[in-house]
Amino acid sequence: MSLAYYPGCTLKTKARNLEEPAVASMEVLGFKLEEIPRWNCCGAVYSLAEDDLIHQVAPVRNLIRAKEQGQDKLATLCAFCFNTLKRANLLMRENGEKRDTLNSFMDEEMDYGGEVKVVHLLEVLRDEIGWGALAQKVKLPLRELKVAPYYGCTLLRPREVAIDNVENPTILREFLEALGASPVDFPESTRCCGSYQIISNPDDISEYARDIFNSALSHGAEALVLTCPLCDYNLGQGQKELMKKHNEFKEMSLFYFTQLLALALGLDPQVCHFELNYGSPGSLLREKGLLS
Amino acid sequence: MSVKEEKKNPAETAVKEKKQIAAKLIPIYIMGKRYEVPEGLTIMKAMEYAGYRFIRGCGCRGGTCGACGTVYRKPGDYKLQVALACQKTVEPGMYMAQIPFFPANRAQYEFTDLTSTPEEVFKLYPELFRCVACNACTKACPQGIEVMDAIAALKQGNIAEAARLSFDCIQCGLCTSRCFGELAQYHMFQLARRIYGAKILPRAEHLAEMIGTINEGRYDQILDELKHVKEDELKKLYQERESEPMAAGEDWKPEDTRYL
Numbered sequence: 001m002s003l004a005y006y007p008g009c010t011l012k013t014k015a016r017n018l019e020e021p022a023v024a025s026m027e028v029l030g031f032k033l034e035e036i037p038r039w040n041c042c043g044a045v046y047s048l049a050e051d052d053l054i055h056q057v058a059p060v061r062n063l064i065r066a067k068e069q070g071q072d073k074l075a076t077l078c079a080f081c082f083n084t085l086k087r088a089n090l091l092m093r094e095n096g097e098k099r100d101t102l103n104s105f106m107d108e109e110m111d112y113g114g115e116v117k118v119v120h121l122l123e124v125l126r127d128e129i130g131w132g133a134l135a136q137k138v139k140l141p142l143r144e145l146k147v148a149p150y151y152g153c154t155l156l157r158p159r160e161v162a163i164d165n166v167e168n169p170t171i172l173r174e175f176l177e178a179l180g181a182s183p184v185d186f187p188e189s190t191r192c193c194g195s196y197q198i199i200s201n202p203d204d205i206s207e208y209a210r211d212i213f214n215s216a217l218s219h220g221a222e223a224l225v226l227t228c229p230l231c232d233y234n235l236g237q238g239q240k241e242l243m244k245k246h247n248e249f250k251e252m253s254l255f256y257f258t259q260l261l262a263l264a265l266g267l268d269p270q271v272c273h274f275e276l277n278y279g280s281p282g283s284l285l286r287e288k289g290l291l292s
Numbered sequence: 293m294s295v296k297e298e299k300k301n302p303a304e305t306a307v308k309e310k311k312q313i314a315a316k317l318i319p320i321y322i323m324g325k326r327y328e329v330p331e332g333l334t335i336m337k338a339m340e341y342a343g344y345r346f347i348r349g350c351g352c353r354g355g356t357c358g359a360c361g362t363v364y365r366k367p368g369d370y371k372l373q374v375a376l377a378c379q380k381t382v383e384p385g386m387y388m389a390q391i392p393f394f395p396a397n398r399a400q401y402e403f404t405d406l407t408s409t410p411e412e413v414f415k416l417y418p419e420l421f422r423c424v425a426c427n428a429c430t431k432a433c434p435q436g437i438e439v440m441d442a443i444a445a446l447k448q449g450n451i452a453e454a455a456r457l458s459f460d461c462i463q464c465g466l467c468t469s470r471c472f473g474e475l476a477q478y479h480m481f482q483l484a485r486r487i488y489g490a491k492i493l494p495r496a497e498h499l500a501e502m503i504g505t506i507n508e509g510r511y512d513q514i515l516d517e518l519k520h521v522k523e524d525e526l527k528k529l530y531q532e533r534e535s536e537p538m539a540a541g542e543d544w545k546p547e548d549t550r551y552l
Contacts, residue, residue, distance in 0.1 A: 013410050013449040040425040040444040054472065058425035108427065 003124065004071035005033035006062055008042055008081035015078070015229040017273035021262035022077050022121060024271045029129055029137060033075065036065045042081040043088065045196065053101055059088035060102055064109045066116045073117045075124055077258065079228035083154035086118040086161040120155060122171050122227065122257065123163050131178040139266030141180025145288050147255070148184040148221035149173055150212065152231040153192050172225060175257060179264035184221040188212045193234040202237075206245075209238025213252050222284060223253040225260060232256070236278030253279040263290060318384040335362055335377040335388060349392025355379045358462030361434065363469075364388035374466050376434050394465035396476035399483070408491040410449025417480050420446055422473030429467035429477055435460045439467045439477055446480060454481060455488035511551065 003026070011019040023033050039062050047055035062085060066074040076082040092099050093114025103111045125134060149172030156162045156169055164171040169190065176183040191212060194205040212235065216224060226232050232254055242249045259272040259281075269291055274281045285291035315330035320338060327342040336350060351357035360377035367385040377390055399416035406412050414420065420443065429439035442457035458481035467477040505511075521529065534546045545552065 007448075009447045009449075038438075038441050038444070040440065041421075041423065041447055043424075044421075054424050054426060057427075058423075061425050061427075106427070108431070 001030060002032045002034045003075050004066050004069060004073060005035050005075050005077075006039055006042070006066070006081060006085065007035060008076070008078040010229040011078055014276070015232070015256070017276040018077055018229060018232075018256040018258055021256070021267070021272045022258035024267050025258060025261045025265050026121075026124075028265050028267065029125075029134070031124070031129075036062070036069060036071070036074070039065055042078075042084045044080070044084065046084045046087045053098060053105070056088050056091060056098075056102060057106065059085050060092055060112060061106065061109065063089055063092070063114075063116050063118070064106070064112045067112060068110060071116060073119060075119050075121055077121050077227075079120070079152060079154040080230055082118065082120045082163075083161060087158075089114050089116065089118050090160060120163050120227070122155070122175060125175060125261075126171060131174050134175075135178040135180075138178070138180055138264045140264055140290060142176075142260060142264050142290060143180055143182075143288070145181045145260075145285075145290065146184050146220055146222045147176055147181050147225045147260070148186050148216040148219065148223070149176065149189055150216075150224045150226050150231065150235075151190045152226070152228050153190070153195070155227060156190055172227075172257065176225065176260070179260055181260065181264075184216065184219050186216045186219040186221065188215040193228075193231040194238075195230060195234070198230075198234050198237065202241075205234050206238040206241040209235050210242055210249075213239065213242070213249075217250065217252065221252070223255055223279075223281070225255050225257050227257055232278065239278060251279050253277065253281040253284045255281060318382065320382050320385070321387040323389050324387070329382055331382065331384075333382055335364075335375065335380050335382055336360055338382045339377065339390075349390050350378070353378045356462060358464035359392055360390060361392065361394075361464035361466045361469075362388055362390045363466070372432075372470075374432050374434050376462075376464065379434070391466065391469055394469045396465060396468045396479055398476065398479040401483075403486065403490070406487060406491070408451065408487050410446075410451065412487065413446055413451065413480065413483060416483065417476070419473065419475050420480060423447070423475060424472055426472045428470040428472060429475075432466040432470040434464060434466060435462060437461055442481060442484075443475065443477060446484060451484050451487050452492055454484040455492075458484065514551065 007019055026033050041058050042062060043055055043058040063074065074085065076085060092102065092112055099113060151169055151172065156164065156166050159166050173183040173185065188211060192208070193212070194201075194208045198205050224235065226235070235254055239251060243251060254277060259274070259277075262272050263269060263285070274285075282291060315332055317328040318331045319326055319328055321327075322339055322342060322344070327338075329338040329341050333341060336346070336353065340346070349360055351359035355376055355378055358376075362375050362377040362380070364373050364375065364386045365371070366373065366383060401416055423440070423443050425440060425444070427440045429443070430437070430441075433439050437460055438457055442454045445453035445457060461478055461481050463478045463482065465478055468475065471477065518526070534548070536544060536546075
């Protein structure tokens with residue numbers, strides 16, 4: 001079955017370790033991720049200014065690309081792209097005046113009214129494949145791998161785009177359980193990584209990272225699982241800074257959820273591009289007998 | 293401005309030439325001033341007819357050098373139109389001005405030191421990420437290039453695709469003149485094509501082989517002979533040479549295969 005898919009720019013450069021294992025895994029699960037043609041930047045961040053419609057043009061244009069293909073659903077992998085596209089979609093569906101303004105500005109495109117449904121790949125795994133069916137496809141259960149789900153913000157906030165319960169999400173825990181791993185709940189799992197504050201206040205980022213890592217560690221986690229390249233960057237860079245400043249700080253591995261998926265499905269680990277990860281995921285996985 | 297009005301009264305010139313040219317005259321507005329010019333002329337020729345003499349903003353006159361980018365509007369239409377002055381014929385009532393040059397910073401780099409990674413482009417042109425996908429660039433391209441898509445390709449690190457999409461770019465700069473994000477698209481594309489051509493495309497092995505053959509002196513004797521042939525004999529050799537037929541197949545070979 002084919003599924004229209006929006007990758008996002010970062011997945012083609014820095015976060016190939018998020019995309020490539022996803023494409024390979026979905027194929028095993030019977031879904032072909034079909035990249036929509038002529039896609040552009042998602043807009044990077046959803047603009048909150050009421051009258052700043054120019055920054056809605058990029059996400060809406062991508063939704064139009066999906067509609068042009070006759071698709072009624074668009075899957076995303078990057079949590080940030082998911083958030084921006086889904087919120088722009090809601091705007092087009094619910095705000096007639098702004099919809100008209102945007103449609104008339106993009107007079108070279110077909111009109112759009114929010115017809116396409118934006119979904120995150122985790123939702124496809126949960127709602128279309130199901131955890132039970134996924135568990136049955138697992139060839140290499142990630143036994144004894146103690147992973148803490150880190151959601152960050154963009155899969156859960158604001159409420160109207162959340163893929164799960166905003167206060168107490170379980171989707172990543174259920175995902176990890178299906179792969180045979182040992183999920184570790186921890187109170188910082190939905191805390192913000194600092195997002196684009198990395199540019200103006202980089203010191204704050206390593207403080208956030210310290211709280212997140214310390215909390216995960218004290219609850220017994222050996223690694224974090226992520227869905228967002230910006231969380232990955234901030235936690236990865238933050239960790240590097242912490243190691244420079246504090247001798248006692250212990251490095252923790254960061255995984256994209258798709259890497260663990262591909263590994264558990266028994267795919268060639270090369271597709272996971274662990275070499276692009278922060279930390280030393282290889283040594284942790286070898287220690288657990290999950291990588292030779 | 294890079295165009296100069298000649299001293300003689302253009303209206304006077306127009307009256308004189310009116311008698312010689314049978315074509316119907318139509319009104320156009322060059323930088324806001326009305327002129328009557330024969331229909332069917334290109335914008336460039338119409339401007340010259342009206343008395344302008346180009347010392348800049350005019351190059352090949354064949355639609356490939358990109359020196360004569362022009363913007364215009366038609367009566368009753370709010371849309372800005374673009375054209376190359378040497379290619380587009382005048383239309384009644386068009387308001388126009390040439391934009392032969394548009395300031396745009398070109399990054400300085402030592403090309404041999406560049407790699408083919410996307411980050412090279414990001415570092416040299418960080419404003420790339422100011423693009424909001426408004427598509428004004430594409431609408432302003434007289435070459436019909438999908439400028440916005442080529443910029444998107446660069447953001448995605450796909451230098452080869454940016455080079456392919458921008459292949460017809462003549463660097464007129466009209467995209468840049470319209471850019472909301474203040475990007476210098478045409479310079480970015482030039483960098484993409486340079487990196488693609490020199491560092492991504494595979495080297496042609498047969499070219500190196502051929503250069504080797506030439507250096508070994510395989511053609512020295514025949515070239516030397518040709519240098520000393522009398523003019524008449526050279527003409528005869530040229531006229532009687534064996535040409536490849538128009539519909540020759542892949543396996544066609546000349547009768548004389550000594551130099552293949």
